[in-house]
Amino acid sequence: MHPETTPLDSARADLLNAITPRSAHENVPLHASIGRFAASDIISTVNLPATANAAVDGYAIDAETLAANPDHLFPIAGQARAGHPFTGTIAKDEAVEIYTGAVMPDGVNAVAMHEDCTRHDNHVRFDKMLQIGANNRPVGENLAVGEIILSAGTRIHAPMIGQLAAAGHKTVDVQNKLTATMLSTGDEIIDVMAADNGTGFGQIYDANRPMLMAALAGEALNLHDGGIVADDRDALANAYQAALVHSDIVISSGGASDGIEDHTQAAMKMVGAECALWRLAMKPGRPMAVGRVEDKFIFCLPGNPVAAFVCAKLLIMPLLDKLAGGIARTPLRVTVPAGFSHKKKPGRAEYLRATLQGSGKDQQIQIHGRRGAGVISSLTGADGLVEIPLDNAGVEVGMPLAFLPFVERGL
The missing domain is CATH 3.40.980.10 (MoaB/Mog-like domain)
Structure with missing residues (x-):
């Protein structure tokens, strides 16, 4: 070096x-918080979902009743849809036609997918046994009261905007x-x-x-x-x-x-x-x-x-x-075999523009473009950088190296 x-x-x-x-920090509308850093921990004050709900379209029943009576033809007591819960009373030997996202009515604890059921007019027979809780999203499965949604210093990205919106946050405290x-x-x-x-x-x-x-x-x-x-x-x-x-x-x-x-x-x-x-x-x-x-x-x-x-x-x-008050980012490093050879003396790390070629076990890093530090075109078509470590004395084909993808090549 x-x-x-x-x-x-x-x-x-x-x-x-x-x-x-x-x-210094400020409160901004939720949509304006993208790319900003959370100024403090954001704690959930709600459960998501707030009520147990169906994970599939089908029929909700009491799983224990089905286990004791596998050939039972269950009368259909009513229907439950997202935003339109069933509010009637369900007997142990009855079923409710239910759709994804609908609140689980009292008296049922499992949902059978409609393709695993045979309907006869206003009755339904179940072709498979069910465990208690099957196809049932429990209260707080996504987020529980008291759980940290975002830690202070976290950079806010699109999925976080969605999570904050789902938890009822109109505004967010962010670092200036x-x-x-x-x-x-x-x-x-x-x-x-x-x-x-x-x-x-x-x-x-x-x-x-x-x-x-x-x-x-x-x-x-x-x-x-x-x-x-x-x-x-x-x-x-x-x-x-x-x-x-x-x-x-x-x-x-x-x-x-x-x-x-x-x-x-x-x-x-x-x-x-x-x-x-x-x-x-x-x-x-x-x-x-x-x-x-x-x-x-x-x-x-x-x-x-x-x-x-x-x-x-x-x-x-x-x-x-x-x-800015955020958590310093660490570039993603993926170890991939080199598909190239390169002469180098120890003492300086090198960052060459590169692409990923092949897939699976055949995937390799290949150098992209001309190598001069002034050649912008070597950046424009590259998938990222390949890092050749400080103490490396030369690269041979097959040598594992760290690949740092550009954000434009990610999701």
């Missing part, structure tokens, strides 16, 4: 330990959103959205700022576009200072190396930022820096788009989770 680099896991752990989460400013640096880049956006000789369109703002659009953030800053130490320091006035975090890309036009280290010092991280033992992404100004952070990403994207996903996003 390079003597001045820090392994990703160590850097992430150190920075997470150094973060004091924001505590962080405010972030995104900017790019470089004399060679121009804004693709600018009115006069033609590229001159030696110029390129800025890909990082639009890409990273899109990547963070679904996060618990209020995002500000800081534009493009020239390759100038004072200009960058001024941009940082202005952004810190209204932002919890500032994210810049470019200018994080050691070249004569790389000014992030000097600019951070000028705004009073303490260097919390400089250089990661990973590829792509080694020239990554993090500065801290009191309780605010400056993240200086590499200029190469793939490196910027990978560092944002693997380092910045977990830190934003904790800073």
Whole structure:
């Protein structure tokens, strides 16, 4: 490992330990809580379901009566449907025609599926024996009074919205959103959205700022576009200072190396930022820096788009989770055999863009696209990243490796 680099896991752990989460919170309508972090434990005050109900369409009876009289022809006392419960009286030797979701009437304790029954006018015979509780959803099967629906710091996603709605929650207390400013640096880049956006000789369109703002659009953030800053130490320091006035975090890309036009280290010092991280033992992404100004952070990403994207996903996003008062996410890792060989020296972890090929026991990881840190097309068709560990000395076909799927390839 390079003597001045820090392994990703160590850097992430150190920075997470150094973060004091924001505590301010607000109450928002349920639909507006998607992607936000629960500000406190949410405890159920109801049972779901509130009453025992049928899990299938069929006929409800007393299972013990059927066991004692398997050939009995049960008179049908009435019908129960979801939202239309049966309110009459049922004798031990009677049945109720019942539909999925209907409240189980008093006097019955099991439901036979209609295909396991033979109906004769207003009577029904059962072709199979039933256990007490068969096809019967008990009270509180989904959620019980006093049970935690969401723990504090949990990121709220769509199924959680459904569970909260089912439990009667119109609003949710969530952590306040962080405010972030995104900017790019470089004399060679121009804004693709600018009115006069033609590229001159030696110029390129800025890909990082639009890409990273899109990547963070679904996060618990209020995002500000800081534009493009020239390759100038004072200009960058001024941009940082202005952004810190209204932002919890500032994210810049470019200018994080050691070249004569790389000014992030000097600019951070000028705004009073303490260097919390400089250089990661990973590829792509080694020239990554993090500065801290009191309780605010400056993240200086590499200029190469793939490196910027990978560092944002693997380092910045977990830190934003904790800073916002949430539980820091851990990327899903699935161990899959390599379907490729790769030369590598120990000392740096590598994150290559990859796809999953085949299925079942024949599934393998394959490298996707060209491998340069500036090749955005290697991201666009990839299923995720393959992680080649820090101490790995080369990959051979069949070697088990961690595959980290992109969220776009999940459900």
